[in-house]
Amino acid sequence: MSDLQSQDYVRRSASTMTPPAARSHEDQVAKLIDVSRCIGCKACQSACMEWNNLRPEIGYFEGSYENPADLGPSVWTLMKFAEYENEQGNLEWLIRKDGCMHCEDPGCLKACPAPGAIVQYANGIVDFISDKCIGCGYCVKGCPFDIPRISKQDHKSYKCTLCSDRVAVGLEPACVKACPTGAIMFGSKTDMKDWAGERIEELKSRGFDKAGLYDPPEVGGTHVMYVLHHADKPSLYSGLPDKPRISPVVGAWKGIIKPLAVIGIAFAALAGFFHAITIGPNEVTDEDEVEGERVLHEAESEKSP
Amino acid sequence: MTRPANAITRYTVVNRVNHWITAICFVLLTLSGLSMFHPILFFLSDLFGGGQWTRAVHPWIGIMLLVSYSGLIIQFWRENLVHKDDIAWMKSIGYVVTNDEEHVPEVGRNNAGQKMVFWSMTLLIPVLFFSGLVIWEVYFGAATSIPVQRVAVLIHSMAAIAAIIVWVVHVYAAIWIRNSVRAMTQGYVTPGWAWRHHRKWLRELAAGQHDKRTIRKHP
Numbered sequence: 009m010s011d012l013q014s015q016d017y018v019r020r021s022a023s024t025m026t027p028p029a030a031r032s033h034e035d036q037v038a039k040l041i042d043v044s045r046c047i048g049c050k051a052c053q054s055a056c057m058e059w060n061n062l063r064p065e066i067g068y069f070e071g072s073y074e075n076p077a078d079l080g081p082s083v084w085t086l087m088k089f090a091e092y093e094n095e096q097g098n099l100e101w102l103i104r105k106d107g108c109m110h111c112e113d114p115g116c117l118k119a120c121p122a123p124g125a126i127v128q129y130a131n132g133i134v135d136f137i138s139d140k141c142i143g144c145g146y147c148v149k150g151c152p153f154d155i156p157r158i159s160k161q162d163h164k165s166y167k168c169t170l171c172s173d174r175v176a177v178g179l180e181p182a183c184v185k186a187c188p189t190g191a192i193m194f195g196s197k198t199d200m201k202d203w204a205g206e207r208i209e210e211l212k213s214r215g216f217d218k219a220g221l222y223d224p225p226e227v228g229g230t231h232v233m234y235v236l237h238h239a240d241k242p243s244l245y246s247g248l249p250d251k252p253r254i255s256p257v258v259g260a261w262k263g264i265i266k267p268l269a270v271i272g273i274a275f276a277a278l279a280g281f282f283h284a285i286t287i288g289p290n291e292v293t294d295e296d297e298v299e300g301e302r303v304l305h306e307a308e309s310e311k312s313p
Numbered sequence: 314m315t316r317p318a319n320a321i322t323r324y325t326v327v328n329r330v331n332h333w334i335t336a337i338c339f340v341l342l343t344l345s346g347l348s349m350f351h352p353i354l355f356f357l358s359d360l361f362g363g364g365q366w367t368r369a370v371h372p373w374i375g376i377m378l379l380v381s382y383s384g385l386i387i388q389f390w391r392e393n394l395v396h397k398d399d400i401a402w403m404k405s406i407g408y409v410v411t412n413d414e415e416h417v418p419e420v421g422r423n424n425a426g427q428k429m430v431f432w433s434m435t436l437l438i439p440v441l442f443f444s445g446l447v448i449w450e451v452y453f454g455a456a457t458s459i460p461v462q463r464v465a466v467l468i469h470s471m472a473a474i475a476a477i478i479v480w481v482v483h484v485y486a487a488i489w490i491r492n493s494v495r496a497m498t499q500g501y502v503t504p505g506w507a508w509r510h511h512r513k514w515l516r517e518l519a520a521g522q523h524d525k526r527t528i529r530k531h532p
Binding site: 261270298 | 319348349350351352353355358363364365367368369410411412414448450451454459460462463464466467470471474477478481482485488489490491492503504505506507508509510515516518519520521
């Protein structure tokens, strides 16, 4: 997306600045995807393409309902279809709308090296500011959900914006608007949690005793949440991570290594500087030259007596 | 160039050209790499025309460095083989850093410190190259899994920091031991320099154990 600035940033990639905080009252927003109400019609996918002017290349039939085969630089949301045989031996068709989860603690933003290329607005939306993106792919490594995709055309990273442009002017995201069954809802995060609570009670009363809300605390919660009938096993839903977290490898790379590097390099340089001003240079003396010449001459005279 | 009559050739033209291509690549890689490593150094990307250009050019310079450094390995590996004398030199490191040459064992063509710089880079540059390939998004972004890429980027940054520290040591040592820089820019040292810092090498030269062209001319 572009940098509209109708919302204050609370986080900004590769920055140590204090974000502006004058507009202090911002409701945290969330999208709630009720998987149990989804019929897999892909209206959300179409709406996303239309609103965001995305036209992915037409692919080939891969033997699955999933189309296109994967998220991409111009596929920001994708219906994923999983066939699951439950304990009773019945088939369950688990359909999940995949896309950016808008983590409260975003791994992409943490990994990004370009100042301001990834931001989080006060309402919780995580957005890519494309003109600042350098195309390094660090966000791909930072993301616990395998969401960002780098374009081969312009070498920039793309993902769902949660329709930050629409939300900024009080509209709901395009996918929410298009959903015919009300499986996708949008509002304040508190409202969405309340709504999910009611829905989960209902599902439990219908026999889905493991029904629950997917709002993983390991990434500080997300601004896209799911109501799952099998909340005990999120991975049933086309590999939704059971315990998503920013990889400790990324944590080390973006955490402890940075100060260690600065200390290590600075120490080496300072050690050199202080060696230079205390012990000082090692210079060749006139005596050395005499000795050096002597060695060469002696050798010469031995060879030619 | 003008050389004193008793000049001893330490590095040939090929040695020097190869060394300085490597050095230029290394400095460019350090600047562009650090700009993508730490936010406070992101401004260094402006030297390369901005973030996108920095990201695009860094791996190509890396390939040049690997090729160039391979040339240095071919030319210098033999004289950097480790000997028993190197242990004695390392033990006298306290005398080395205080310029107390009389208490340091006689050194051949390279001392143990120089050998450590050589072998560290010989290890680190291939590590940097291969970990760098894994995270070269444009061509190899889809070649490995994301967990592999995460490990590669961590290894790449740690190896880079190690290489930069080795480089700092290398540059300071060249400045500290006066006239070493001239050996790598103009190619020659004086007999006094060889006597003071590489006495065993000087004796070998005098005994004719090295290439005859090494000692250009002496009266």
